[in-house]
Structures are given as C-alpha cells and as structure tokens.
Amino acid sequence: MAIFFTSCDDIVTYDDEFTDETVSNGPPVITRISTIENQDTDTTQGSFNQMIVIHGQNLTQVKSIQFNDQSVDLEEIYAVNTKIVVSIPGTVPDEITNKIVVTTEKGNTEFPFKVAFPDLIIRGFDFDFGNAGETIVMQGENLLLYDLTPEKGEIKMNGIPVTILSTTEDAVTLKVPDGITDNATVSVSSNRIKSVLGEEPIEFTYRDRGFSITDMGPDYLTHASTKNFATDGTKEGDPTPLFPGTCFSRIKGTVNGYSTNLLIYNYPFDTPSANPLFADMRTNPGDYEIKYEILVKTEFPITAPGDRIRMVLNGTRATNTQEWIPVLSGVAYHTHDKWVTISSDFAYYKTASGGSPLFETGNKFVFAYIHGAGTVAPTDLSLTNLRIAKKVNIVRKQM
Template structure:
C-alpha cells in the first residue's frame, strides 16, 4: 500500500510540474509569485504576454494578454465587455494577471475590461477586434414551400445564432431548424409560405435582426420562359432548343413556371456560345431601376447536376458596351473550385450596374427596350450541363 501511495504521489508531482511548465511556455508566468492583496485592484498597463513593455489598448479574440497593476491576486471575475472569463484558465498574482481574450461576442459591447476581487473592482477601456458577421443570404432564394432552405455566411456561433436563445421566423412564425453550424443554418420552409415573406434571424448578440426576403420576385426581365413567349413574342433570336419546357430527360423542377434555359453540350476550349440574345422591356412603373441602377442587384437561379460541375469558363453579360473589358463576367469557378449545385437551384447575385453600362461606364438601362446578351465561354474542354432561369432586378436592402 505504501508503495502504491508513493508511486501516486510521484506521478502527481510530475504532472503538476509538467502543467506548470506548459503554463510557463504559454502565458509567461512571473518568476516571483506574490498572492497578497491589501486594497482594490488597479491596472496600470495591458500588454501581450510575449512583450511586457509595449502597452496595448485592443486585441484580437483568443490572444493572451497580461494585465499589469496591483492587488490583482485573488481575482473573483474578469469581464471583457459583458463576457465572463473562465477563472480556471487564468494565472493571477499581485502585480499581474495572464488571461486569454474570450472568443465570444458580447450581448452589450462597451469596449471595457472589468476585474473584480474581494477588495474592490476596476474597469478600464479595452477593445476587442471582432470579425463582422457575414450573411450571404439564402442559398436558394426561391426554395419551394415545404422544402429545406439554407442560409450561408460566417461567424454564426460568435454572434449567438447557434445558441438556444437565437430565433428564426418566417413572417413572425417560428421555423423548424434542421441544422446549425458556424457557416450555415438549414430550416424548413412552411408549406403555406407566401412569396415575399420575411425570414428573420436574431440573437441577443446581434445589434439588429437579420432580415432576408423569401421568393422576392423583384423586377423580372421576362414574364415567362416559355418558348412561345420568348421567341414568338420577339424577345430572343437565339437557338430555341436551348430552352426546355421541363419534359426533357433529367430536367429539374424550376423555381418558377415550367420552362428554363438548359444547355447540355460538350464544349471545346474558348467556344463562344450565345445562350441568350435579344432584348427585354422595362416598364415605366419600374423606372427607378433605370434611374438608380446602382441600388439594384441582378439575380437569377442556376442548376447543375451532381455529375456535371462547372469547372471552367465565364458567363459574359452585356447590353450595349462593345469593349470586352467593360462586360460583366461571372466565373463560377473563380476560386479554382468547381461550381456544383448538386441537383438543386442556387441563387446568383451580381451588380446590375456592372451589366448595363457603356464603354465609358455610364448607365445605359432605360425604360422601354434594352439589349441583352449572355454568352458562355469555357477556358478548357468541358462536358457541361447547366440551367438558368428567373433573371430579375432586386433592390438592395
């Protein structure tokens, strides 16, 4: 029994020494440990733990900092803004506290640091550099009622959207959440959801709720994608066979109507394929789009089957500009990652102002007829299969 106790004691001492040595490497513990206090805490300087001379007034999340002053031992709480630090993860002596800045956004950002001990409290100004919340929007803004929809972005956890107190509603009614991660939230659209409904994401850590519009029709470029409307009506002059009525083998169900552009083709590199050529009409009721094009997006939905991602090429949009440098180019694989919607529709958002301009950059969009050309040009050989529908102007939030 004595032998077992002796071994246990030796192992405990070894682990303690190892832990303290690790802390020394991470937080640069002071050589002299003084745990006394005889008054309220004070802070004279804040530094990083690797440079104890240069003072700092702000820090990134997760950075280790040294709080220097007096009466800092026996600390009972540390708050960055209103976020409490785990007291088991600090090292505190009389003249210094080593602490890691929390990687959590506050509910109330005051840009302050507060230390509390049994003998008092001190608050100083200190700013944490939080990355901004990024919400890309709905992956498919025209997801069908009753189906699942996905919101993508970044830092959802940081801003409380993964917490139990986060709320997700459509026209004020709670949504059923299927999945939540730091960069996406999946929920089910109610079967009776109307077009134009407001999807609202909120949490106590957000300064204001995030509102997304569901199936916002905006200002459509075409009232229908039926061949009879587009070609017999004189809007397009390009190949009628590029448009499907939804009855071809492998056709997806479109987000609106029954017809859409579907191009299934084996391309050679640098082929110039005019998908759409013609014009659309902008009514006087929608003159604001022409007068303030900079306030609008050009949106549309794209589909690719799982086996045919878009790995190369540009979709080239233009109206009246002839200078190739002035044309709007959308490269689905711009980040060297193939674009694949995996058999679902996905919303694409572009700047309308970049589409409708002349060679000098001046706006050309007008009430009445407007020229419209969309070309696909792959940079490499490609066995392609893709669909496009629902071109529209949508006002920016």
C-alpha cells in the same frame, strides 16, 4: 538604510527599500487598461483573444479574472504588483456586464471594459425560391456566435416560425415553412442578438422577384434572343421549371472546345427612369445584383477551370476576375440536380465613365456560357429567372 556584510568569499547586500513585485499588500485596484502594443494610451474596449494590460496596484496572487462572465486561464497571464498582461477570452459571454472583475487573495475589484463583438452579417440564401418543406441555407458571418442555432435562434418567414436544422459561423440550414409567398419578410433573432446588437428587428425579403430581364412566358420559346436553347420543361430530361408554366434555357449534349454558347443574345427591355425602381438602380447600383437560377446536372458536372458565365448589358460586362467561374476552386461543379441562385454585383456593369449602363429604352442583354477548354465537353446546364434585385447585405453592429 543599507547593511553590507563582507567576507573573503562573498558580499551580501540588503536594501530595505526593495519592493517585491510578486506580493500584494492589500485589495486590488485597477486604474486603467491599455493594449500591450501601446501601454501609455488608455483603452476602454478590446476584441476576442486580444492581449491587453491591466494597470493598477496589488494585482498579484490572482485567483480569477473575468471579462463579462468569461473566465481567463490563469496559466496564460503575467501578473506583478502594478500590472497584469492577459488575453481577452475568445469565448462568447452569456451575460454581458461590460466589466473586468479581478479577484486576488486580498480581495476583488471591477473596472468598466467592453469586449467588442464582431458584426453580424447576413447575405441572403443559397436559393431564393425555396418552396414549403425544402431545405435552404442562409449565408453570412458570425451566425453561430450570435446563437442562430436550433436551440437558441428564432427565424420567421411572414411571421411563421422556421425550423433551423444546423448552424455554422457562415451558414444556417433551415426548412422553408408552409404558407411561404413571394416577397416574404424574413425576421432573425436570438437573445444574444438582442443583448449585443439591440432590439431593432433584423428583417429582409425572401423570394424577391425583382425586375425580370426576360419574359419567361410562352414567347420565350420563339423569341429571336432566346429560342436557340429554350424549353418549357416538357422535353426529355428537362428539369421542372422554377415556376409552373414558365420557360427556361437549357444546353444539353456537348459544347465545343473554346466555345461561347449564347443562351440569351441581345434580349431587349426598357427601364424608364420614371419608375422609382429603375431610378434607384441608376443612383445606387451597389445596392442591386443581377441574379438568376442555374441547374447543372450531377451526371454532367462542369470540370474545366476556364469555364465561366459572361453577362453583357448594353456592351458593358464584369471584368474577367469578377465573372463567375464555377470551377475556380478546382472542384468539379454541379448543383445536385436542383436550382440554385447565382448573383453578380450590378456595380460591375458600370460604363467606362463610371455611369449606369441602363438606357430608358432599348436595353440589350446577353448571357453566355463560355467553355474554356480545347476539348468537347458533355454538358447539361439550365438557366432561368434572370432579374435585377435588391441586394441582401445586412451588417449589424454592437450597440
């Protein structure tokens, strides 16, 4: 029925079939969830800060909305009788229920919905050979999100608890425990890791010696491929060797403008495929890295943006954009007078046909520091422990 009132000045229309979308007539009901971009297609999960639409009836007069145990800011929602437009909270839940709970003045309801966590990624440490009591940094992504913190995280090396000093999303600073050994097993856990990613242990190796490309023993001092820059830690200004009794390369003094400084030149080594390690390197090069430790003294930082490290394996090398450029960010580079670990993906060294660069015998390896500026530069750079090692690249996904 419709009633119309008229006068000289206005017309008033009353329609008893009008529905007030701002009012709920009973308890809320959720029938489905969609993204805001595609409201005709249902979805069962979303990600932090994503806008979604809750569809149903009686969805006004909202008192609270929760995703897991995280509440929504009600000033940021749009609600009418048949839908609520809302952003999934960007905060991490303590309790994971995989539900949305909507409470209105007329009641409450829940609906199954999974908030997807980003992957936990661990890429190893900034220094692969820390000794007891030294500070090292575990690198990755979403480390803070997964509670790898001093208060809530648990990291062990060979079963020995590690002291966690600080945590950001991409770094956990920790202290190496007493009793550390080569090829130590690192285990990483927290209650949030277990609740989101499952109970399966997250483990990887620390102090992995891998396959040594060069012999760091006394022959390093006299070998034709290494002797020009070789030292054993006893010369004036030498850093302490990474491992007691080993040798390393050191450039000190100055380097000439636009110079290529060959710390190691055509060092020979064999990789027979009868050895399972070498066979796997050939089959799965992306699982390995060429790694080394470097020490650049604070007094003589690398400052030229064109300086780079070039490694050549049997005539193959990384492209210019794949090579390590210490000053790529524009900030002078040094290592605070400490050894640090540098890595280069072994897959960069494929042959022109895409195959492995390794020979059964007679491999040749070159390590060069290229000074890319036209002026003489004061330099104090040391290199040690060239090796091919298994890559640490843990990617753990939500259950």
